[in-house]
């Protein structure tokens with residue numbers, strides 16, 4: 001059996017799956033239930049001066065038959081008194097000494113930061129996470145993403161915390177910024193032991209067409225919320241990768257954003273996260289999804305011969321390059337498996353109208369399209385729209401011997417530089433005459 | 441125009457017995473698994489006698505962890521593939537699916553289950569690691585679903601196990617009984633081979649335990665004995681003409697169909713007597729083997745049939761006709777069956793009463809009696825101190841499956857009086873755990 005034990009900057013947990021600071025970690029009851037179900041750690045719902053929340057707090061994007069592919073909230077930090085939370089943290093740690101309990105914190109003054117860090121350490125927290133990410137409500141009060149968007153302020157507050165903290169300090173970043181590596185580097189500079197990302201993305205998930213107000217509606221009005229759930233994974237993955245590759249960051253990462261199953265988690269790890277945190281998926285399906293996540297991760301590790309997480313954390317990073325370093329001599333072409341094809345012709349219309357007119361219809365009564373290999377640029381579109389597993393595959397056509405990148409092209413003066421340059425990639429590529437569109 | 445002709449080639453057999461739950465391909469499995477809601481304390485799990493964590497395995501299929509899905513299934517039920525195909529899912533897991541409440545088609549749990557388990561069987565995947573032997577030995581009588589499940593679980597608990605089977609093939613009625621359009625013999629045997637590969641136990645075939653000496657021998661060499669002997673032959677009726685040629689018992693008829701369908705001769709006009717699932721199967725199978733007319737006769741009204749509604753529908757779709765409220769009084773013929781005589785009945789306060797003077801004959805050349813299976817009390821009386829209930833089912837402690845002779849445990853049809861493969865699988869496994877608790881108690 002592979003060993004799933006995780007260690008984020010000295011915070012150990014039996015597996016890399018933590019609950020993110022959010023409603024699922026609002027109380028000792030929930031955290032205890034989650035640990036019992038198999039979760040390895042929990043970042044407590046952000047502590048600070050307790051708030052008052054609105055009623056009507058969430059909105060969501062449903063895509064076709066799938067509910068909550070994107071989720072949005074306008075909730076603030078904890079609305080429960082600090083003393084209650086501290087007592088419950090202590091109790092959870094008594095039952096689960098080997099699970100990770102991290103206190104998420106958000107306060108204003110240096111004095112408050114010093115005080116609350118000591119308080120949660122006394123309660124037995126294994127680490128603290130500084131919430132510089134919340135993009136709604138708290139930022140209006142100069143906290144949350146207001147800090148995360150100001151690298152120098154972020155660095156200062158991190159230093160304040162490090163002055164007193166004896167447990168590892170994680171800085172949680174907001175994605176509502178142009179370059180995530182700036183606040184990440186500032187956190188490292190301020191002495192943070194790790195960063196976690198992403199918090200939610202500023203969003204409006206939809207508008208009520210009858211009442212002329214966005215969701216979630218609070219007495220006829222609304223405000224922007226924070227976006228999360230499966231839809232945000234691609235943004236999170238990119239930011240995790242950016243931080244993992246940046247030389248000025250160099251501290252471990254806790255990956256968050258759109259994680260719902262073992263695959264999502266492995267993706268975060270492959271791009272450099274040391275562990276992962278989950279919120280929306282638990283709000284949707286409950287703590288029970290951990291069974292699938294652990295089983296899937298174990299199975300994956302066994303298949304690949306990985307004994308521990310370190311065997312594959314960051315393993316995809318060397319393969320994430322800047323565009324200019326990609327091999328321009330690599331050539332793939334679509335291939336349709338006629339036996340699997342069900343004749344929907346989605347590939348045909350996608351390529352015809354949305355790509356390179358490289359798919360033809362047989363016109364003999366059959367509904368199975370064919371690839372026009374000369375026209376296929378290998379964009380993948382048809383294989384992406386095809387609803388049948390492994391029906392359209394992209395087949396490599398070059399012999400793998402040539403390797404030339406844009407950088408090489410530039411150096412060898414082979415790259416197009418003029419508007420009508422003969423070296424243009426699409427020069428000579430067949431396209432139908434414009435008027436041919438009308439004849440059909 | 442009849443739908444089916446008497447088959448003469450393997451190909452004909454395949455057509456006559458086309459699978460009603462064929463394997464899903466990966467695309468189907470992906471879309472179907474996407475529909476699962478991952479219900480909390482899912483009703484499907486409660487409805488499965490083996491308690492498979494269904495939402496979990498469906499989610500595992502959906503996330504591409506098909507091996508993990510199979511493991512989840514086999515952790516609860518060693519007959520994962522067979523059950524996926526032969527379980528009456530309409531009244532078990534799929535019947536409990538919450539989609540039914542919205543008139544949306546329930547998740548095809550059985551087929552997803554077979555998709556995952558068939559995958560590991562096909563790829564000869566190793567999913568289980570066995571502990572070192574614990575030094576104890578158990579003999580299992582009967583290689584049916586109950587006995588084999590018991591064997592697998594015992595191996596996982598470190599026991600040495602030997603299985604004694606009277607017949608030539610393993611899996612009992614799974615191979616000799618379950619309708620050929622539900623599961624193929626090949627699928628049944630493949631799962632058995634896979635199980636033996638995983639759990640490493642011997643089955644001695646053509647090895648009927650039938651004498652007191654054999655029993656004494658087993659008692660001397662094993663720490664405990666599990667009885668998974670199932671039920672006996674078709675129970676005969678107390679009417680004249682039963683020994684005419686072409687008057688056969690349903691289980692015997694079906695066994696022939698399963699083992700040698702091309703050599704099974706059904707007549708042109710078949711009368712099947714009975715109202716249980718076995719009667720439905722015998723009728724369907726006769727029709728599919730080319731009988732021109734198949735009539736099912738049941739002594740009470742249609743609603744009182746023991747068979748599941750969908751089983752009767754299936755028989756009707758193969759061309760079977762039902763006659764209700766009539767009991768046979770004689771099988772008529774001269775050497776060969778020429779017909780059967782019935783008398784009409786009335787059911788009052790649950791009791792069947794014959795209506796005087798209402799006799800009628802149905803001309804036919806084959807009669808199949810689906811009137812229940814005998815119990816194995818003759819065999820059971822060889823075991824000292826072993827008791828059975830009035831109906832002939834072995835008396836056990838309902839929780840531990842231990843019999844009145846503490847050395848013996850029992851499960852499956854022999855205990856529950858005749859249920860489904862999934863019940864036998866559940867009981868065999870449960871009995872194994874209780875044997876372990878009994879034999880290894882501190």
Ligand SMILES: Cc1cc2nc3c(=O)[nH]c(=O)nc-3n(C[C@H](O)[C@H](O)[C@H](O)COP(=O)(O)OP(=O)(O)OC[C@H]3O[C@@H](n4cnc5c(N)ncnc54)[C@H](O)[C@@H]3O)c2cc1C
Nearest residue numbers: 582584585586606612613617649670852853859860861864
């Ligand atoms: C016609 C028919 C159709 C069925 N269809 C379905 C279906 O579609 N779905 C479903 O779930 N269930 C179905 N069942 C029921 C299901 O097959 C049984 O419930 C199940 O097989 C019972 O398992 P078991 O292990 O208790 O007994 P069995 O399957 O009967 O196995 C008992 C085994 O013990 C052996 N044995 C008995 N005595 C001795 C002895 N003295 N020495 C050595 N070996 C011995 C027998 O040869 C046999 O192999 C059907 C049953 C019948 C009769």
Ligand SMILES: Cc1cc2nc3c(=O)[nH]c(=O)nc-3n(C[C@H](O)[C@H](O)[C@H](O)COP(=O)(O)O)c2cc1C
Nearest residue numbers: 020021022046073131199228229257258278279280
């Ligand atoms: C209702 C709600 C409340 C949240 N509250 C907090 C919070 O108090 N502190 C915090 O750091 N993040 C908070 N988050 C953000 C989550 O911790 C997490 O970063 C984000 O939801 C992305 O992960 P996901 O895609 O798994 O949901 C909240 C998210 C939601 C949906």
Ligand code: SF4
Nearest residue numbers: 488523527532533550
């Ligand atoms: S064993 Fe039978 S009842 Fe249980 S989940 Fe599988 S198909 Fe459904």
